[in-house]
Amino acid sequence: MNQPTKRRKRPSKLRDNLVYAVVWLACFAPLVWLAWKGFNGALGANPIEALIRQLGVWGLRLLLVGLAITPAARIFKQPRLIRFRRTVGLFAFSYILLHLLSYVGVDLFFDWNQLWKDILKRPFITLGMLAFVLLIPLAVTSTNGWILRMGRAAWSRLHRLIYVIVPLGVIHYYLLVKADHRPPIVYGAILAVLLGWRIWAARSARLRL
Amino acid sequence: MLIRHAPDLTDNDVTDHGLYLKRRTLMAGLAGLGLAGAASEARAGLAYTKGFSTTEKPTSKDDITTYNNFYEFGVDKSDPSQKSGRFKPRPWTVRIDGACEAPRTVAIEDLIGKNRLEERIYRMRCVEGWSMVIPWIGFPLKDLLATVKPTSKAKFVAFETVMRPSEMPGQSWNTLEWPYREGLRIDEAMHPLTLMAVGLYGDVLPNQNGAPLRLVVPWKYGFKGAKSIVRISLVEKMPATSWNKLAAREYGFYSNVNPAVDHPRWSQATERRIGEFRRRETLPFNGYGEWVADLYKGMDLRANF
Numbered sequence: 001m002n003q004p005t006k007r008r009k010r011p012s013k014l015r016d017n018l019v020y021a022v023v024w025l026a027c028f029a030p031l032v033w034l035a036w037k038g039f040n041g042a043l044g045a046n047p048i049e050a051l052i053r054q055l056g057v058w059g060l061r062l063l064l065v066g067l068a069i070t071p072a073a074r075i076f077k078q079p080r081l082i083r084f085r086r087t088v089g090l091f092a093f094s095y096i097l098l099h100l101l102s103y104v105g106v107d108l109f110f111d112w113n114q115l116w117k118d119i120l121k122r123p124f125i126t127l128g129m130l131a132f133v134l135l136i137p138l139a140v141t142s143t144n145g146w147i148l149r150m151g152r153a154a155w156s157r158l159h160r161l162i163y164v165i166v167p168l169g170v171i172h173y174y175l176l177v178k179a180d181h182r183p184p185i186v187y188g189a190i191l192a193v194l195l196g197w198r199i200w201a202a203r204s205a206r207l208r209l
Numbered sequence: 210m211l212i213r214h215a216p217d218l219t220d221n222d223v224t225d226h227g228l229y230l231k232r233r234t235l236m237a238g239l240a241g242l243g244l245a246g247a248a249s250e251a252r253a254g255l256a257y258t259k260g261f262s263t264t265e266k267p268t269s270k271d272d273i274t275t276y277n278n279f280y281e282f283g284v285d286k287s288d289p290s291q292k293s294g295r296f297k298p299r300p301w302t303v304r305i306d307g308a309c310e311a312p313r314t315v316a317i318e319d320l321i322g323k324n325r326l327e328e329r330i331y332r333m334r335c336v337e338g339w340s341m342v343i344p345w346i347g348f349p350l351k352d353l354l355a356t357v358k359p360t361s362k363a364k365f366v367a368f369e370t371v372m373r374p375s376e377m378p379g380q381s382w383n384t385l386e387w388p389y390r391e392g393l394r395i396d397e398a399m400h401p402l403t404l405m406a407v408g409l410y411g412d413v414l415p416n417q418n419g420a421p422l423r424l425v426v427p428w429k430y431g432f433k434g435a436k437s438i439v440r441i442s443l444v445e446k447m448p449a450t451s452w453n454k455l456a457a458r459e460y461g462f463y464s465n466v467n468p469a470v471d472h473p474r475w476s477q478a479t480e481r482r483i484g485e486f487r488r489r490e491t492l493p494f495n496g497y498g499e500w501v502a503d504l505y506k507g508m509d510l511r512a513n514f
Contacts, residue, residue, distance in 0.1 A: 044275065044276055044286060044287060045268075045271075045272035045275060045276030045286070045483045045484070046276060046286070046339055046481065046483060048481065048486075049339070049481075107481075107488075108488075109487055109488070114476070117476070118476070121471075121476075122474060122475060122476075123474070124474060175474065176474065178284075178337070179280065179284065179384040179385060179455060180280075180284040180382075180384045
């Protein structure tokens with residue numbers, strides 16, 4: 001047994017907490033930046049629209065970061081990266097929740113009738129709302145308790161919903177753009193790579209069997 | 210048609226003013242307070258008289274000059290103010306031709322010098338669901354068209370705008386087909402409310418607002434107001450327009466402001482006036498129906514959106 005080497009490889013508790021703090025702050029930073037801009041009048045002439053748009057874009061970005069963690073962990077052989085999926089995923093959910101709340105509460109000013117009409121008539125809102133509703137069970141079952149209660153296999157199956165949710169988010173973005181579709185296409189391309197890697201990884205795992 | 214009195218159409222102030230200010234402060238910090246000072250900021254750039262105007266409070270100059278859709282400079286609202294520094298609005302000439310007896314090319318100095326300039330404070334409703342109140346300086350398009358003596362074949366007016374990819378970074382990407390084109394029916398173009406604007410807030414037009422010469426048609430969605438115009442042609446057939454070519458289902462030739470006809474992807478029933486917190490009702494023809502509804506008598510405005 002080579003105890004000393006092994007012990008050196010395991011990161012210290014302090015370092016672990018530091019890394020965790022950095023990830024947490026990185027996820028929190030866009031919100032602080034947005035709030036700072038909002039209070040300083042730096043969101044432009046139409047701050048409500050800018051706020052809603054930015055919250056949505058950051059939610060989508062964090063969803064993509066969340067989807068990138070598993071491939072990164074495997075490719076760079078850093079299995080401990082996996083523990084950040086929950087942090088990033090819950091932050092993504094928080095941004096999207098704020099995105100929705102600012103649309104319903106600030107833009108529509110709780111006009112439930114108009115909200116219902118939007119959901120029925122506007123495909124981009126229908127899809128966005130569907131994506132949000134599908135995200136709720138994932139956020140709720142993100143705790144260790146729920147993983148135990150559901151069992152690993154069932155939990156994993158449920159959380160595969162993310163492969164539907166993120167494409168819905170990209171389409172939601174694409175449909176609301178007036179003319180310049182480059183940004184949503186870039187997000188779509190990143191998503192395609194991340195999902196493509198999973199298909200490739202699953203296939204090669206099967207071939208090895 | 211003489212329009213003497215100022216209309217007072219849309220004071221849809223549902224929100225208590227103090228409450229609105231508080232919310233605005235919450236959202237935009239102290240920027241909202243800038244609204245108060247900007248209205249009196251007229252500089253002595255142009256000589257003009259007061260013309261047909263709304264009595265509504267103009268949007269701040271800061272908002273009017275930093276929140277723009279002018280895709281020639283980029284698709285973000287801040288692109289036109291940030292990326293139009295290289296654009297040269299002088300020297301400038303406009304060609305007026307087509308179905309007329311006296312086609313001509315006229316320099317911008319002559320347009321400004323030989324027309325009686327008026328300030329017209331108009332509402333501007335963007336197709337995206339926001340609006341402003343803008344103090345334009347300009348002259349009626351009909352005065353300009355009269356100088357070339359349109360013939361009976363002039364059924365429409367086509368506007369062609371400038372093509373300068375070296376000065377307009379947005380033109381290096383085909384978000385729209387460049388140069389940007391717009392059009393009006395001849396009676397719309399001859400309507401006394403239809404304005405050729407050369408100034409804003411008492412001064413010459415800033416680059417981001419369509420310098421040196423742009424169209425303003427207050428009862429239509431904002432994109433109908435072609436900016437940086439180089440050619441005005443009197444034509445017999447309905448001309449092609451840029452947004453219509455991109456998405457005919459979403460942007461019709463007429464594009465009159467109409468709360469009853471939604472954009473396929475969003476509602477047009479309400480709008481957010483820039484600087485206000487709550488949305489307000491959108492008015493048919495942007496509140497100018499009293500003067501323009503007759504132009505469309507007997508037309509199905511759902512089909513001719």
